[in-house]
Amino acid sequence: MAEAFKFELVSPERLLVSEQVESVVIPGAEGEMTVMAQHAPVMTTIKPGVVTLKTVGGKEERYVVFGGFADILPSGCTLLAESAVAVGDIDRADLARRIQEAREDAADAKDDETRSKAEQFLSQLTTLEAALLSA
Incomplete structure (x- = not known):
């Protein structure tokens, strides 16, 4: 059995998770990373994606996050998310709305840097949508 550690998932609205877990997979800006007890100190930004945690009891829980660190x-x-919700509670209409807004932001961008950031965010959201549809 893996060593347990404290994991907290916090959004501006509320504390979603605060418990002992064996592992957490987070969608870091540079790629997914698995966190376990005694992990080296790191601070990373989070891209839109799914956080998967394995509790001490062996149960797996999944949460959708929309950025943070x-x-x-x-x-x-501790994961501080811009927005977070349990996968089972995800509002597909809200996700579709976010994707549409990202498309509009990319189309309305005034310069290449802004357009590139908007297109990257759109790509992350569509990847997230595909992952949720296959789950």
Whole structure:
């Protein structure tokens, strides 16, 4: 059995998770990363994606996050999400609305840098949508 550590998932609205877990997979800006007890200290930004945690009891829980950052220490991990919701509670209409807004932002961009950021966010959202549809 893997060593447990404290994991917290916080959104501006509420604390979604605060419990001992064996592992957490987070969608870091540079790619997915698995966090376990005694992980080296790291702080990373989070891209839109799915956070998967394995509880001490062996149960797997999944949450959709829309950006934020994670503070990882040997003793625990805190993920501060811009927005977060349990996968089972995801509002597909809200996701479709976010994708449409990202498309409009990319089309309305006034310069290449803004357009590139909007297109990258749109790509992340459509990847998330595809992952949720196949789940």
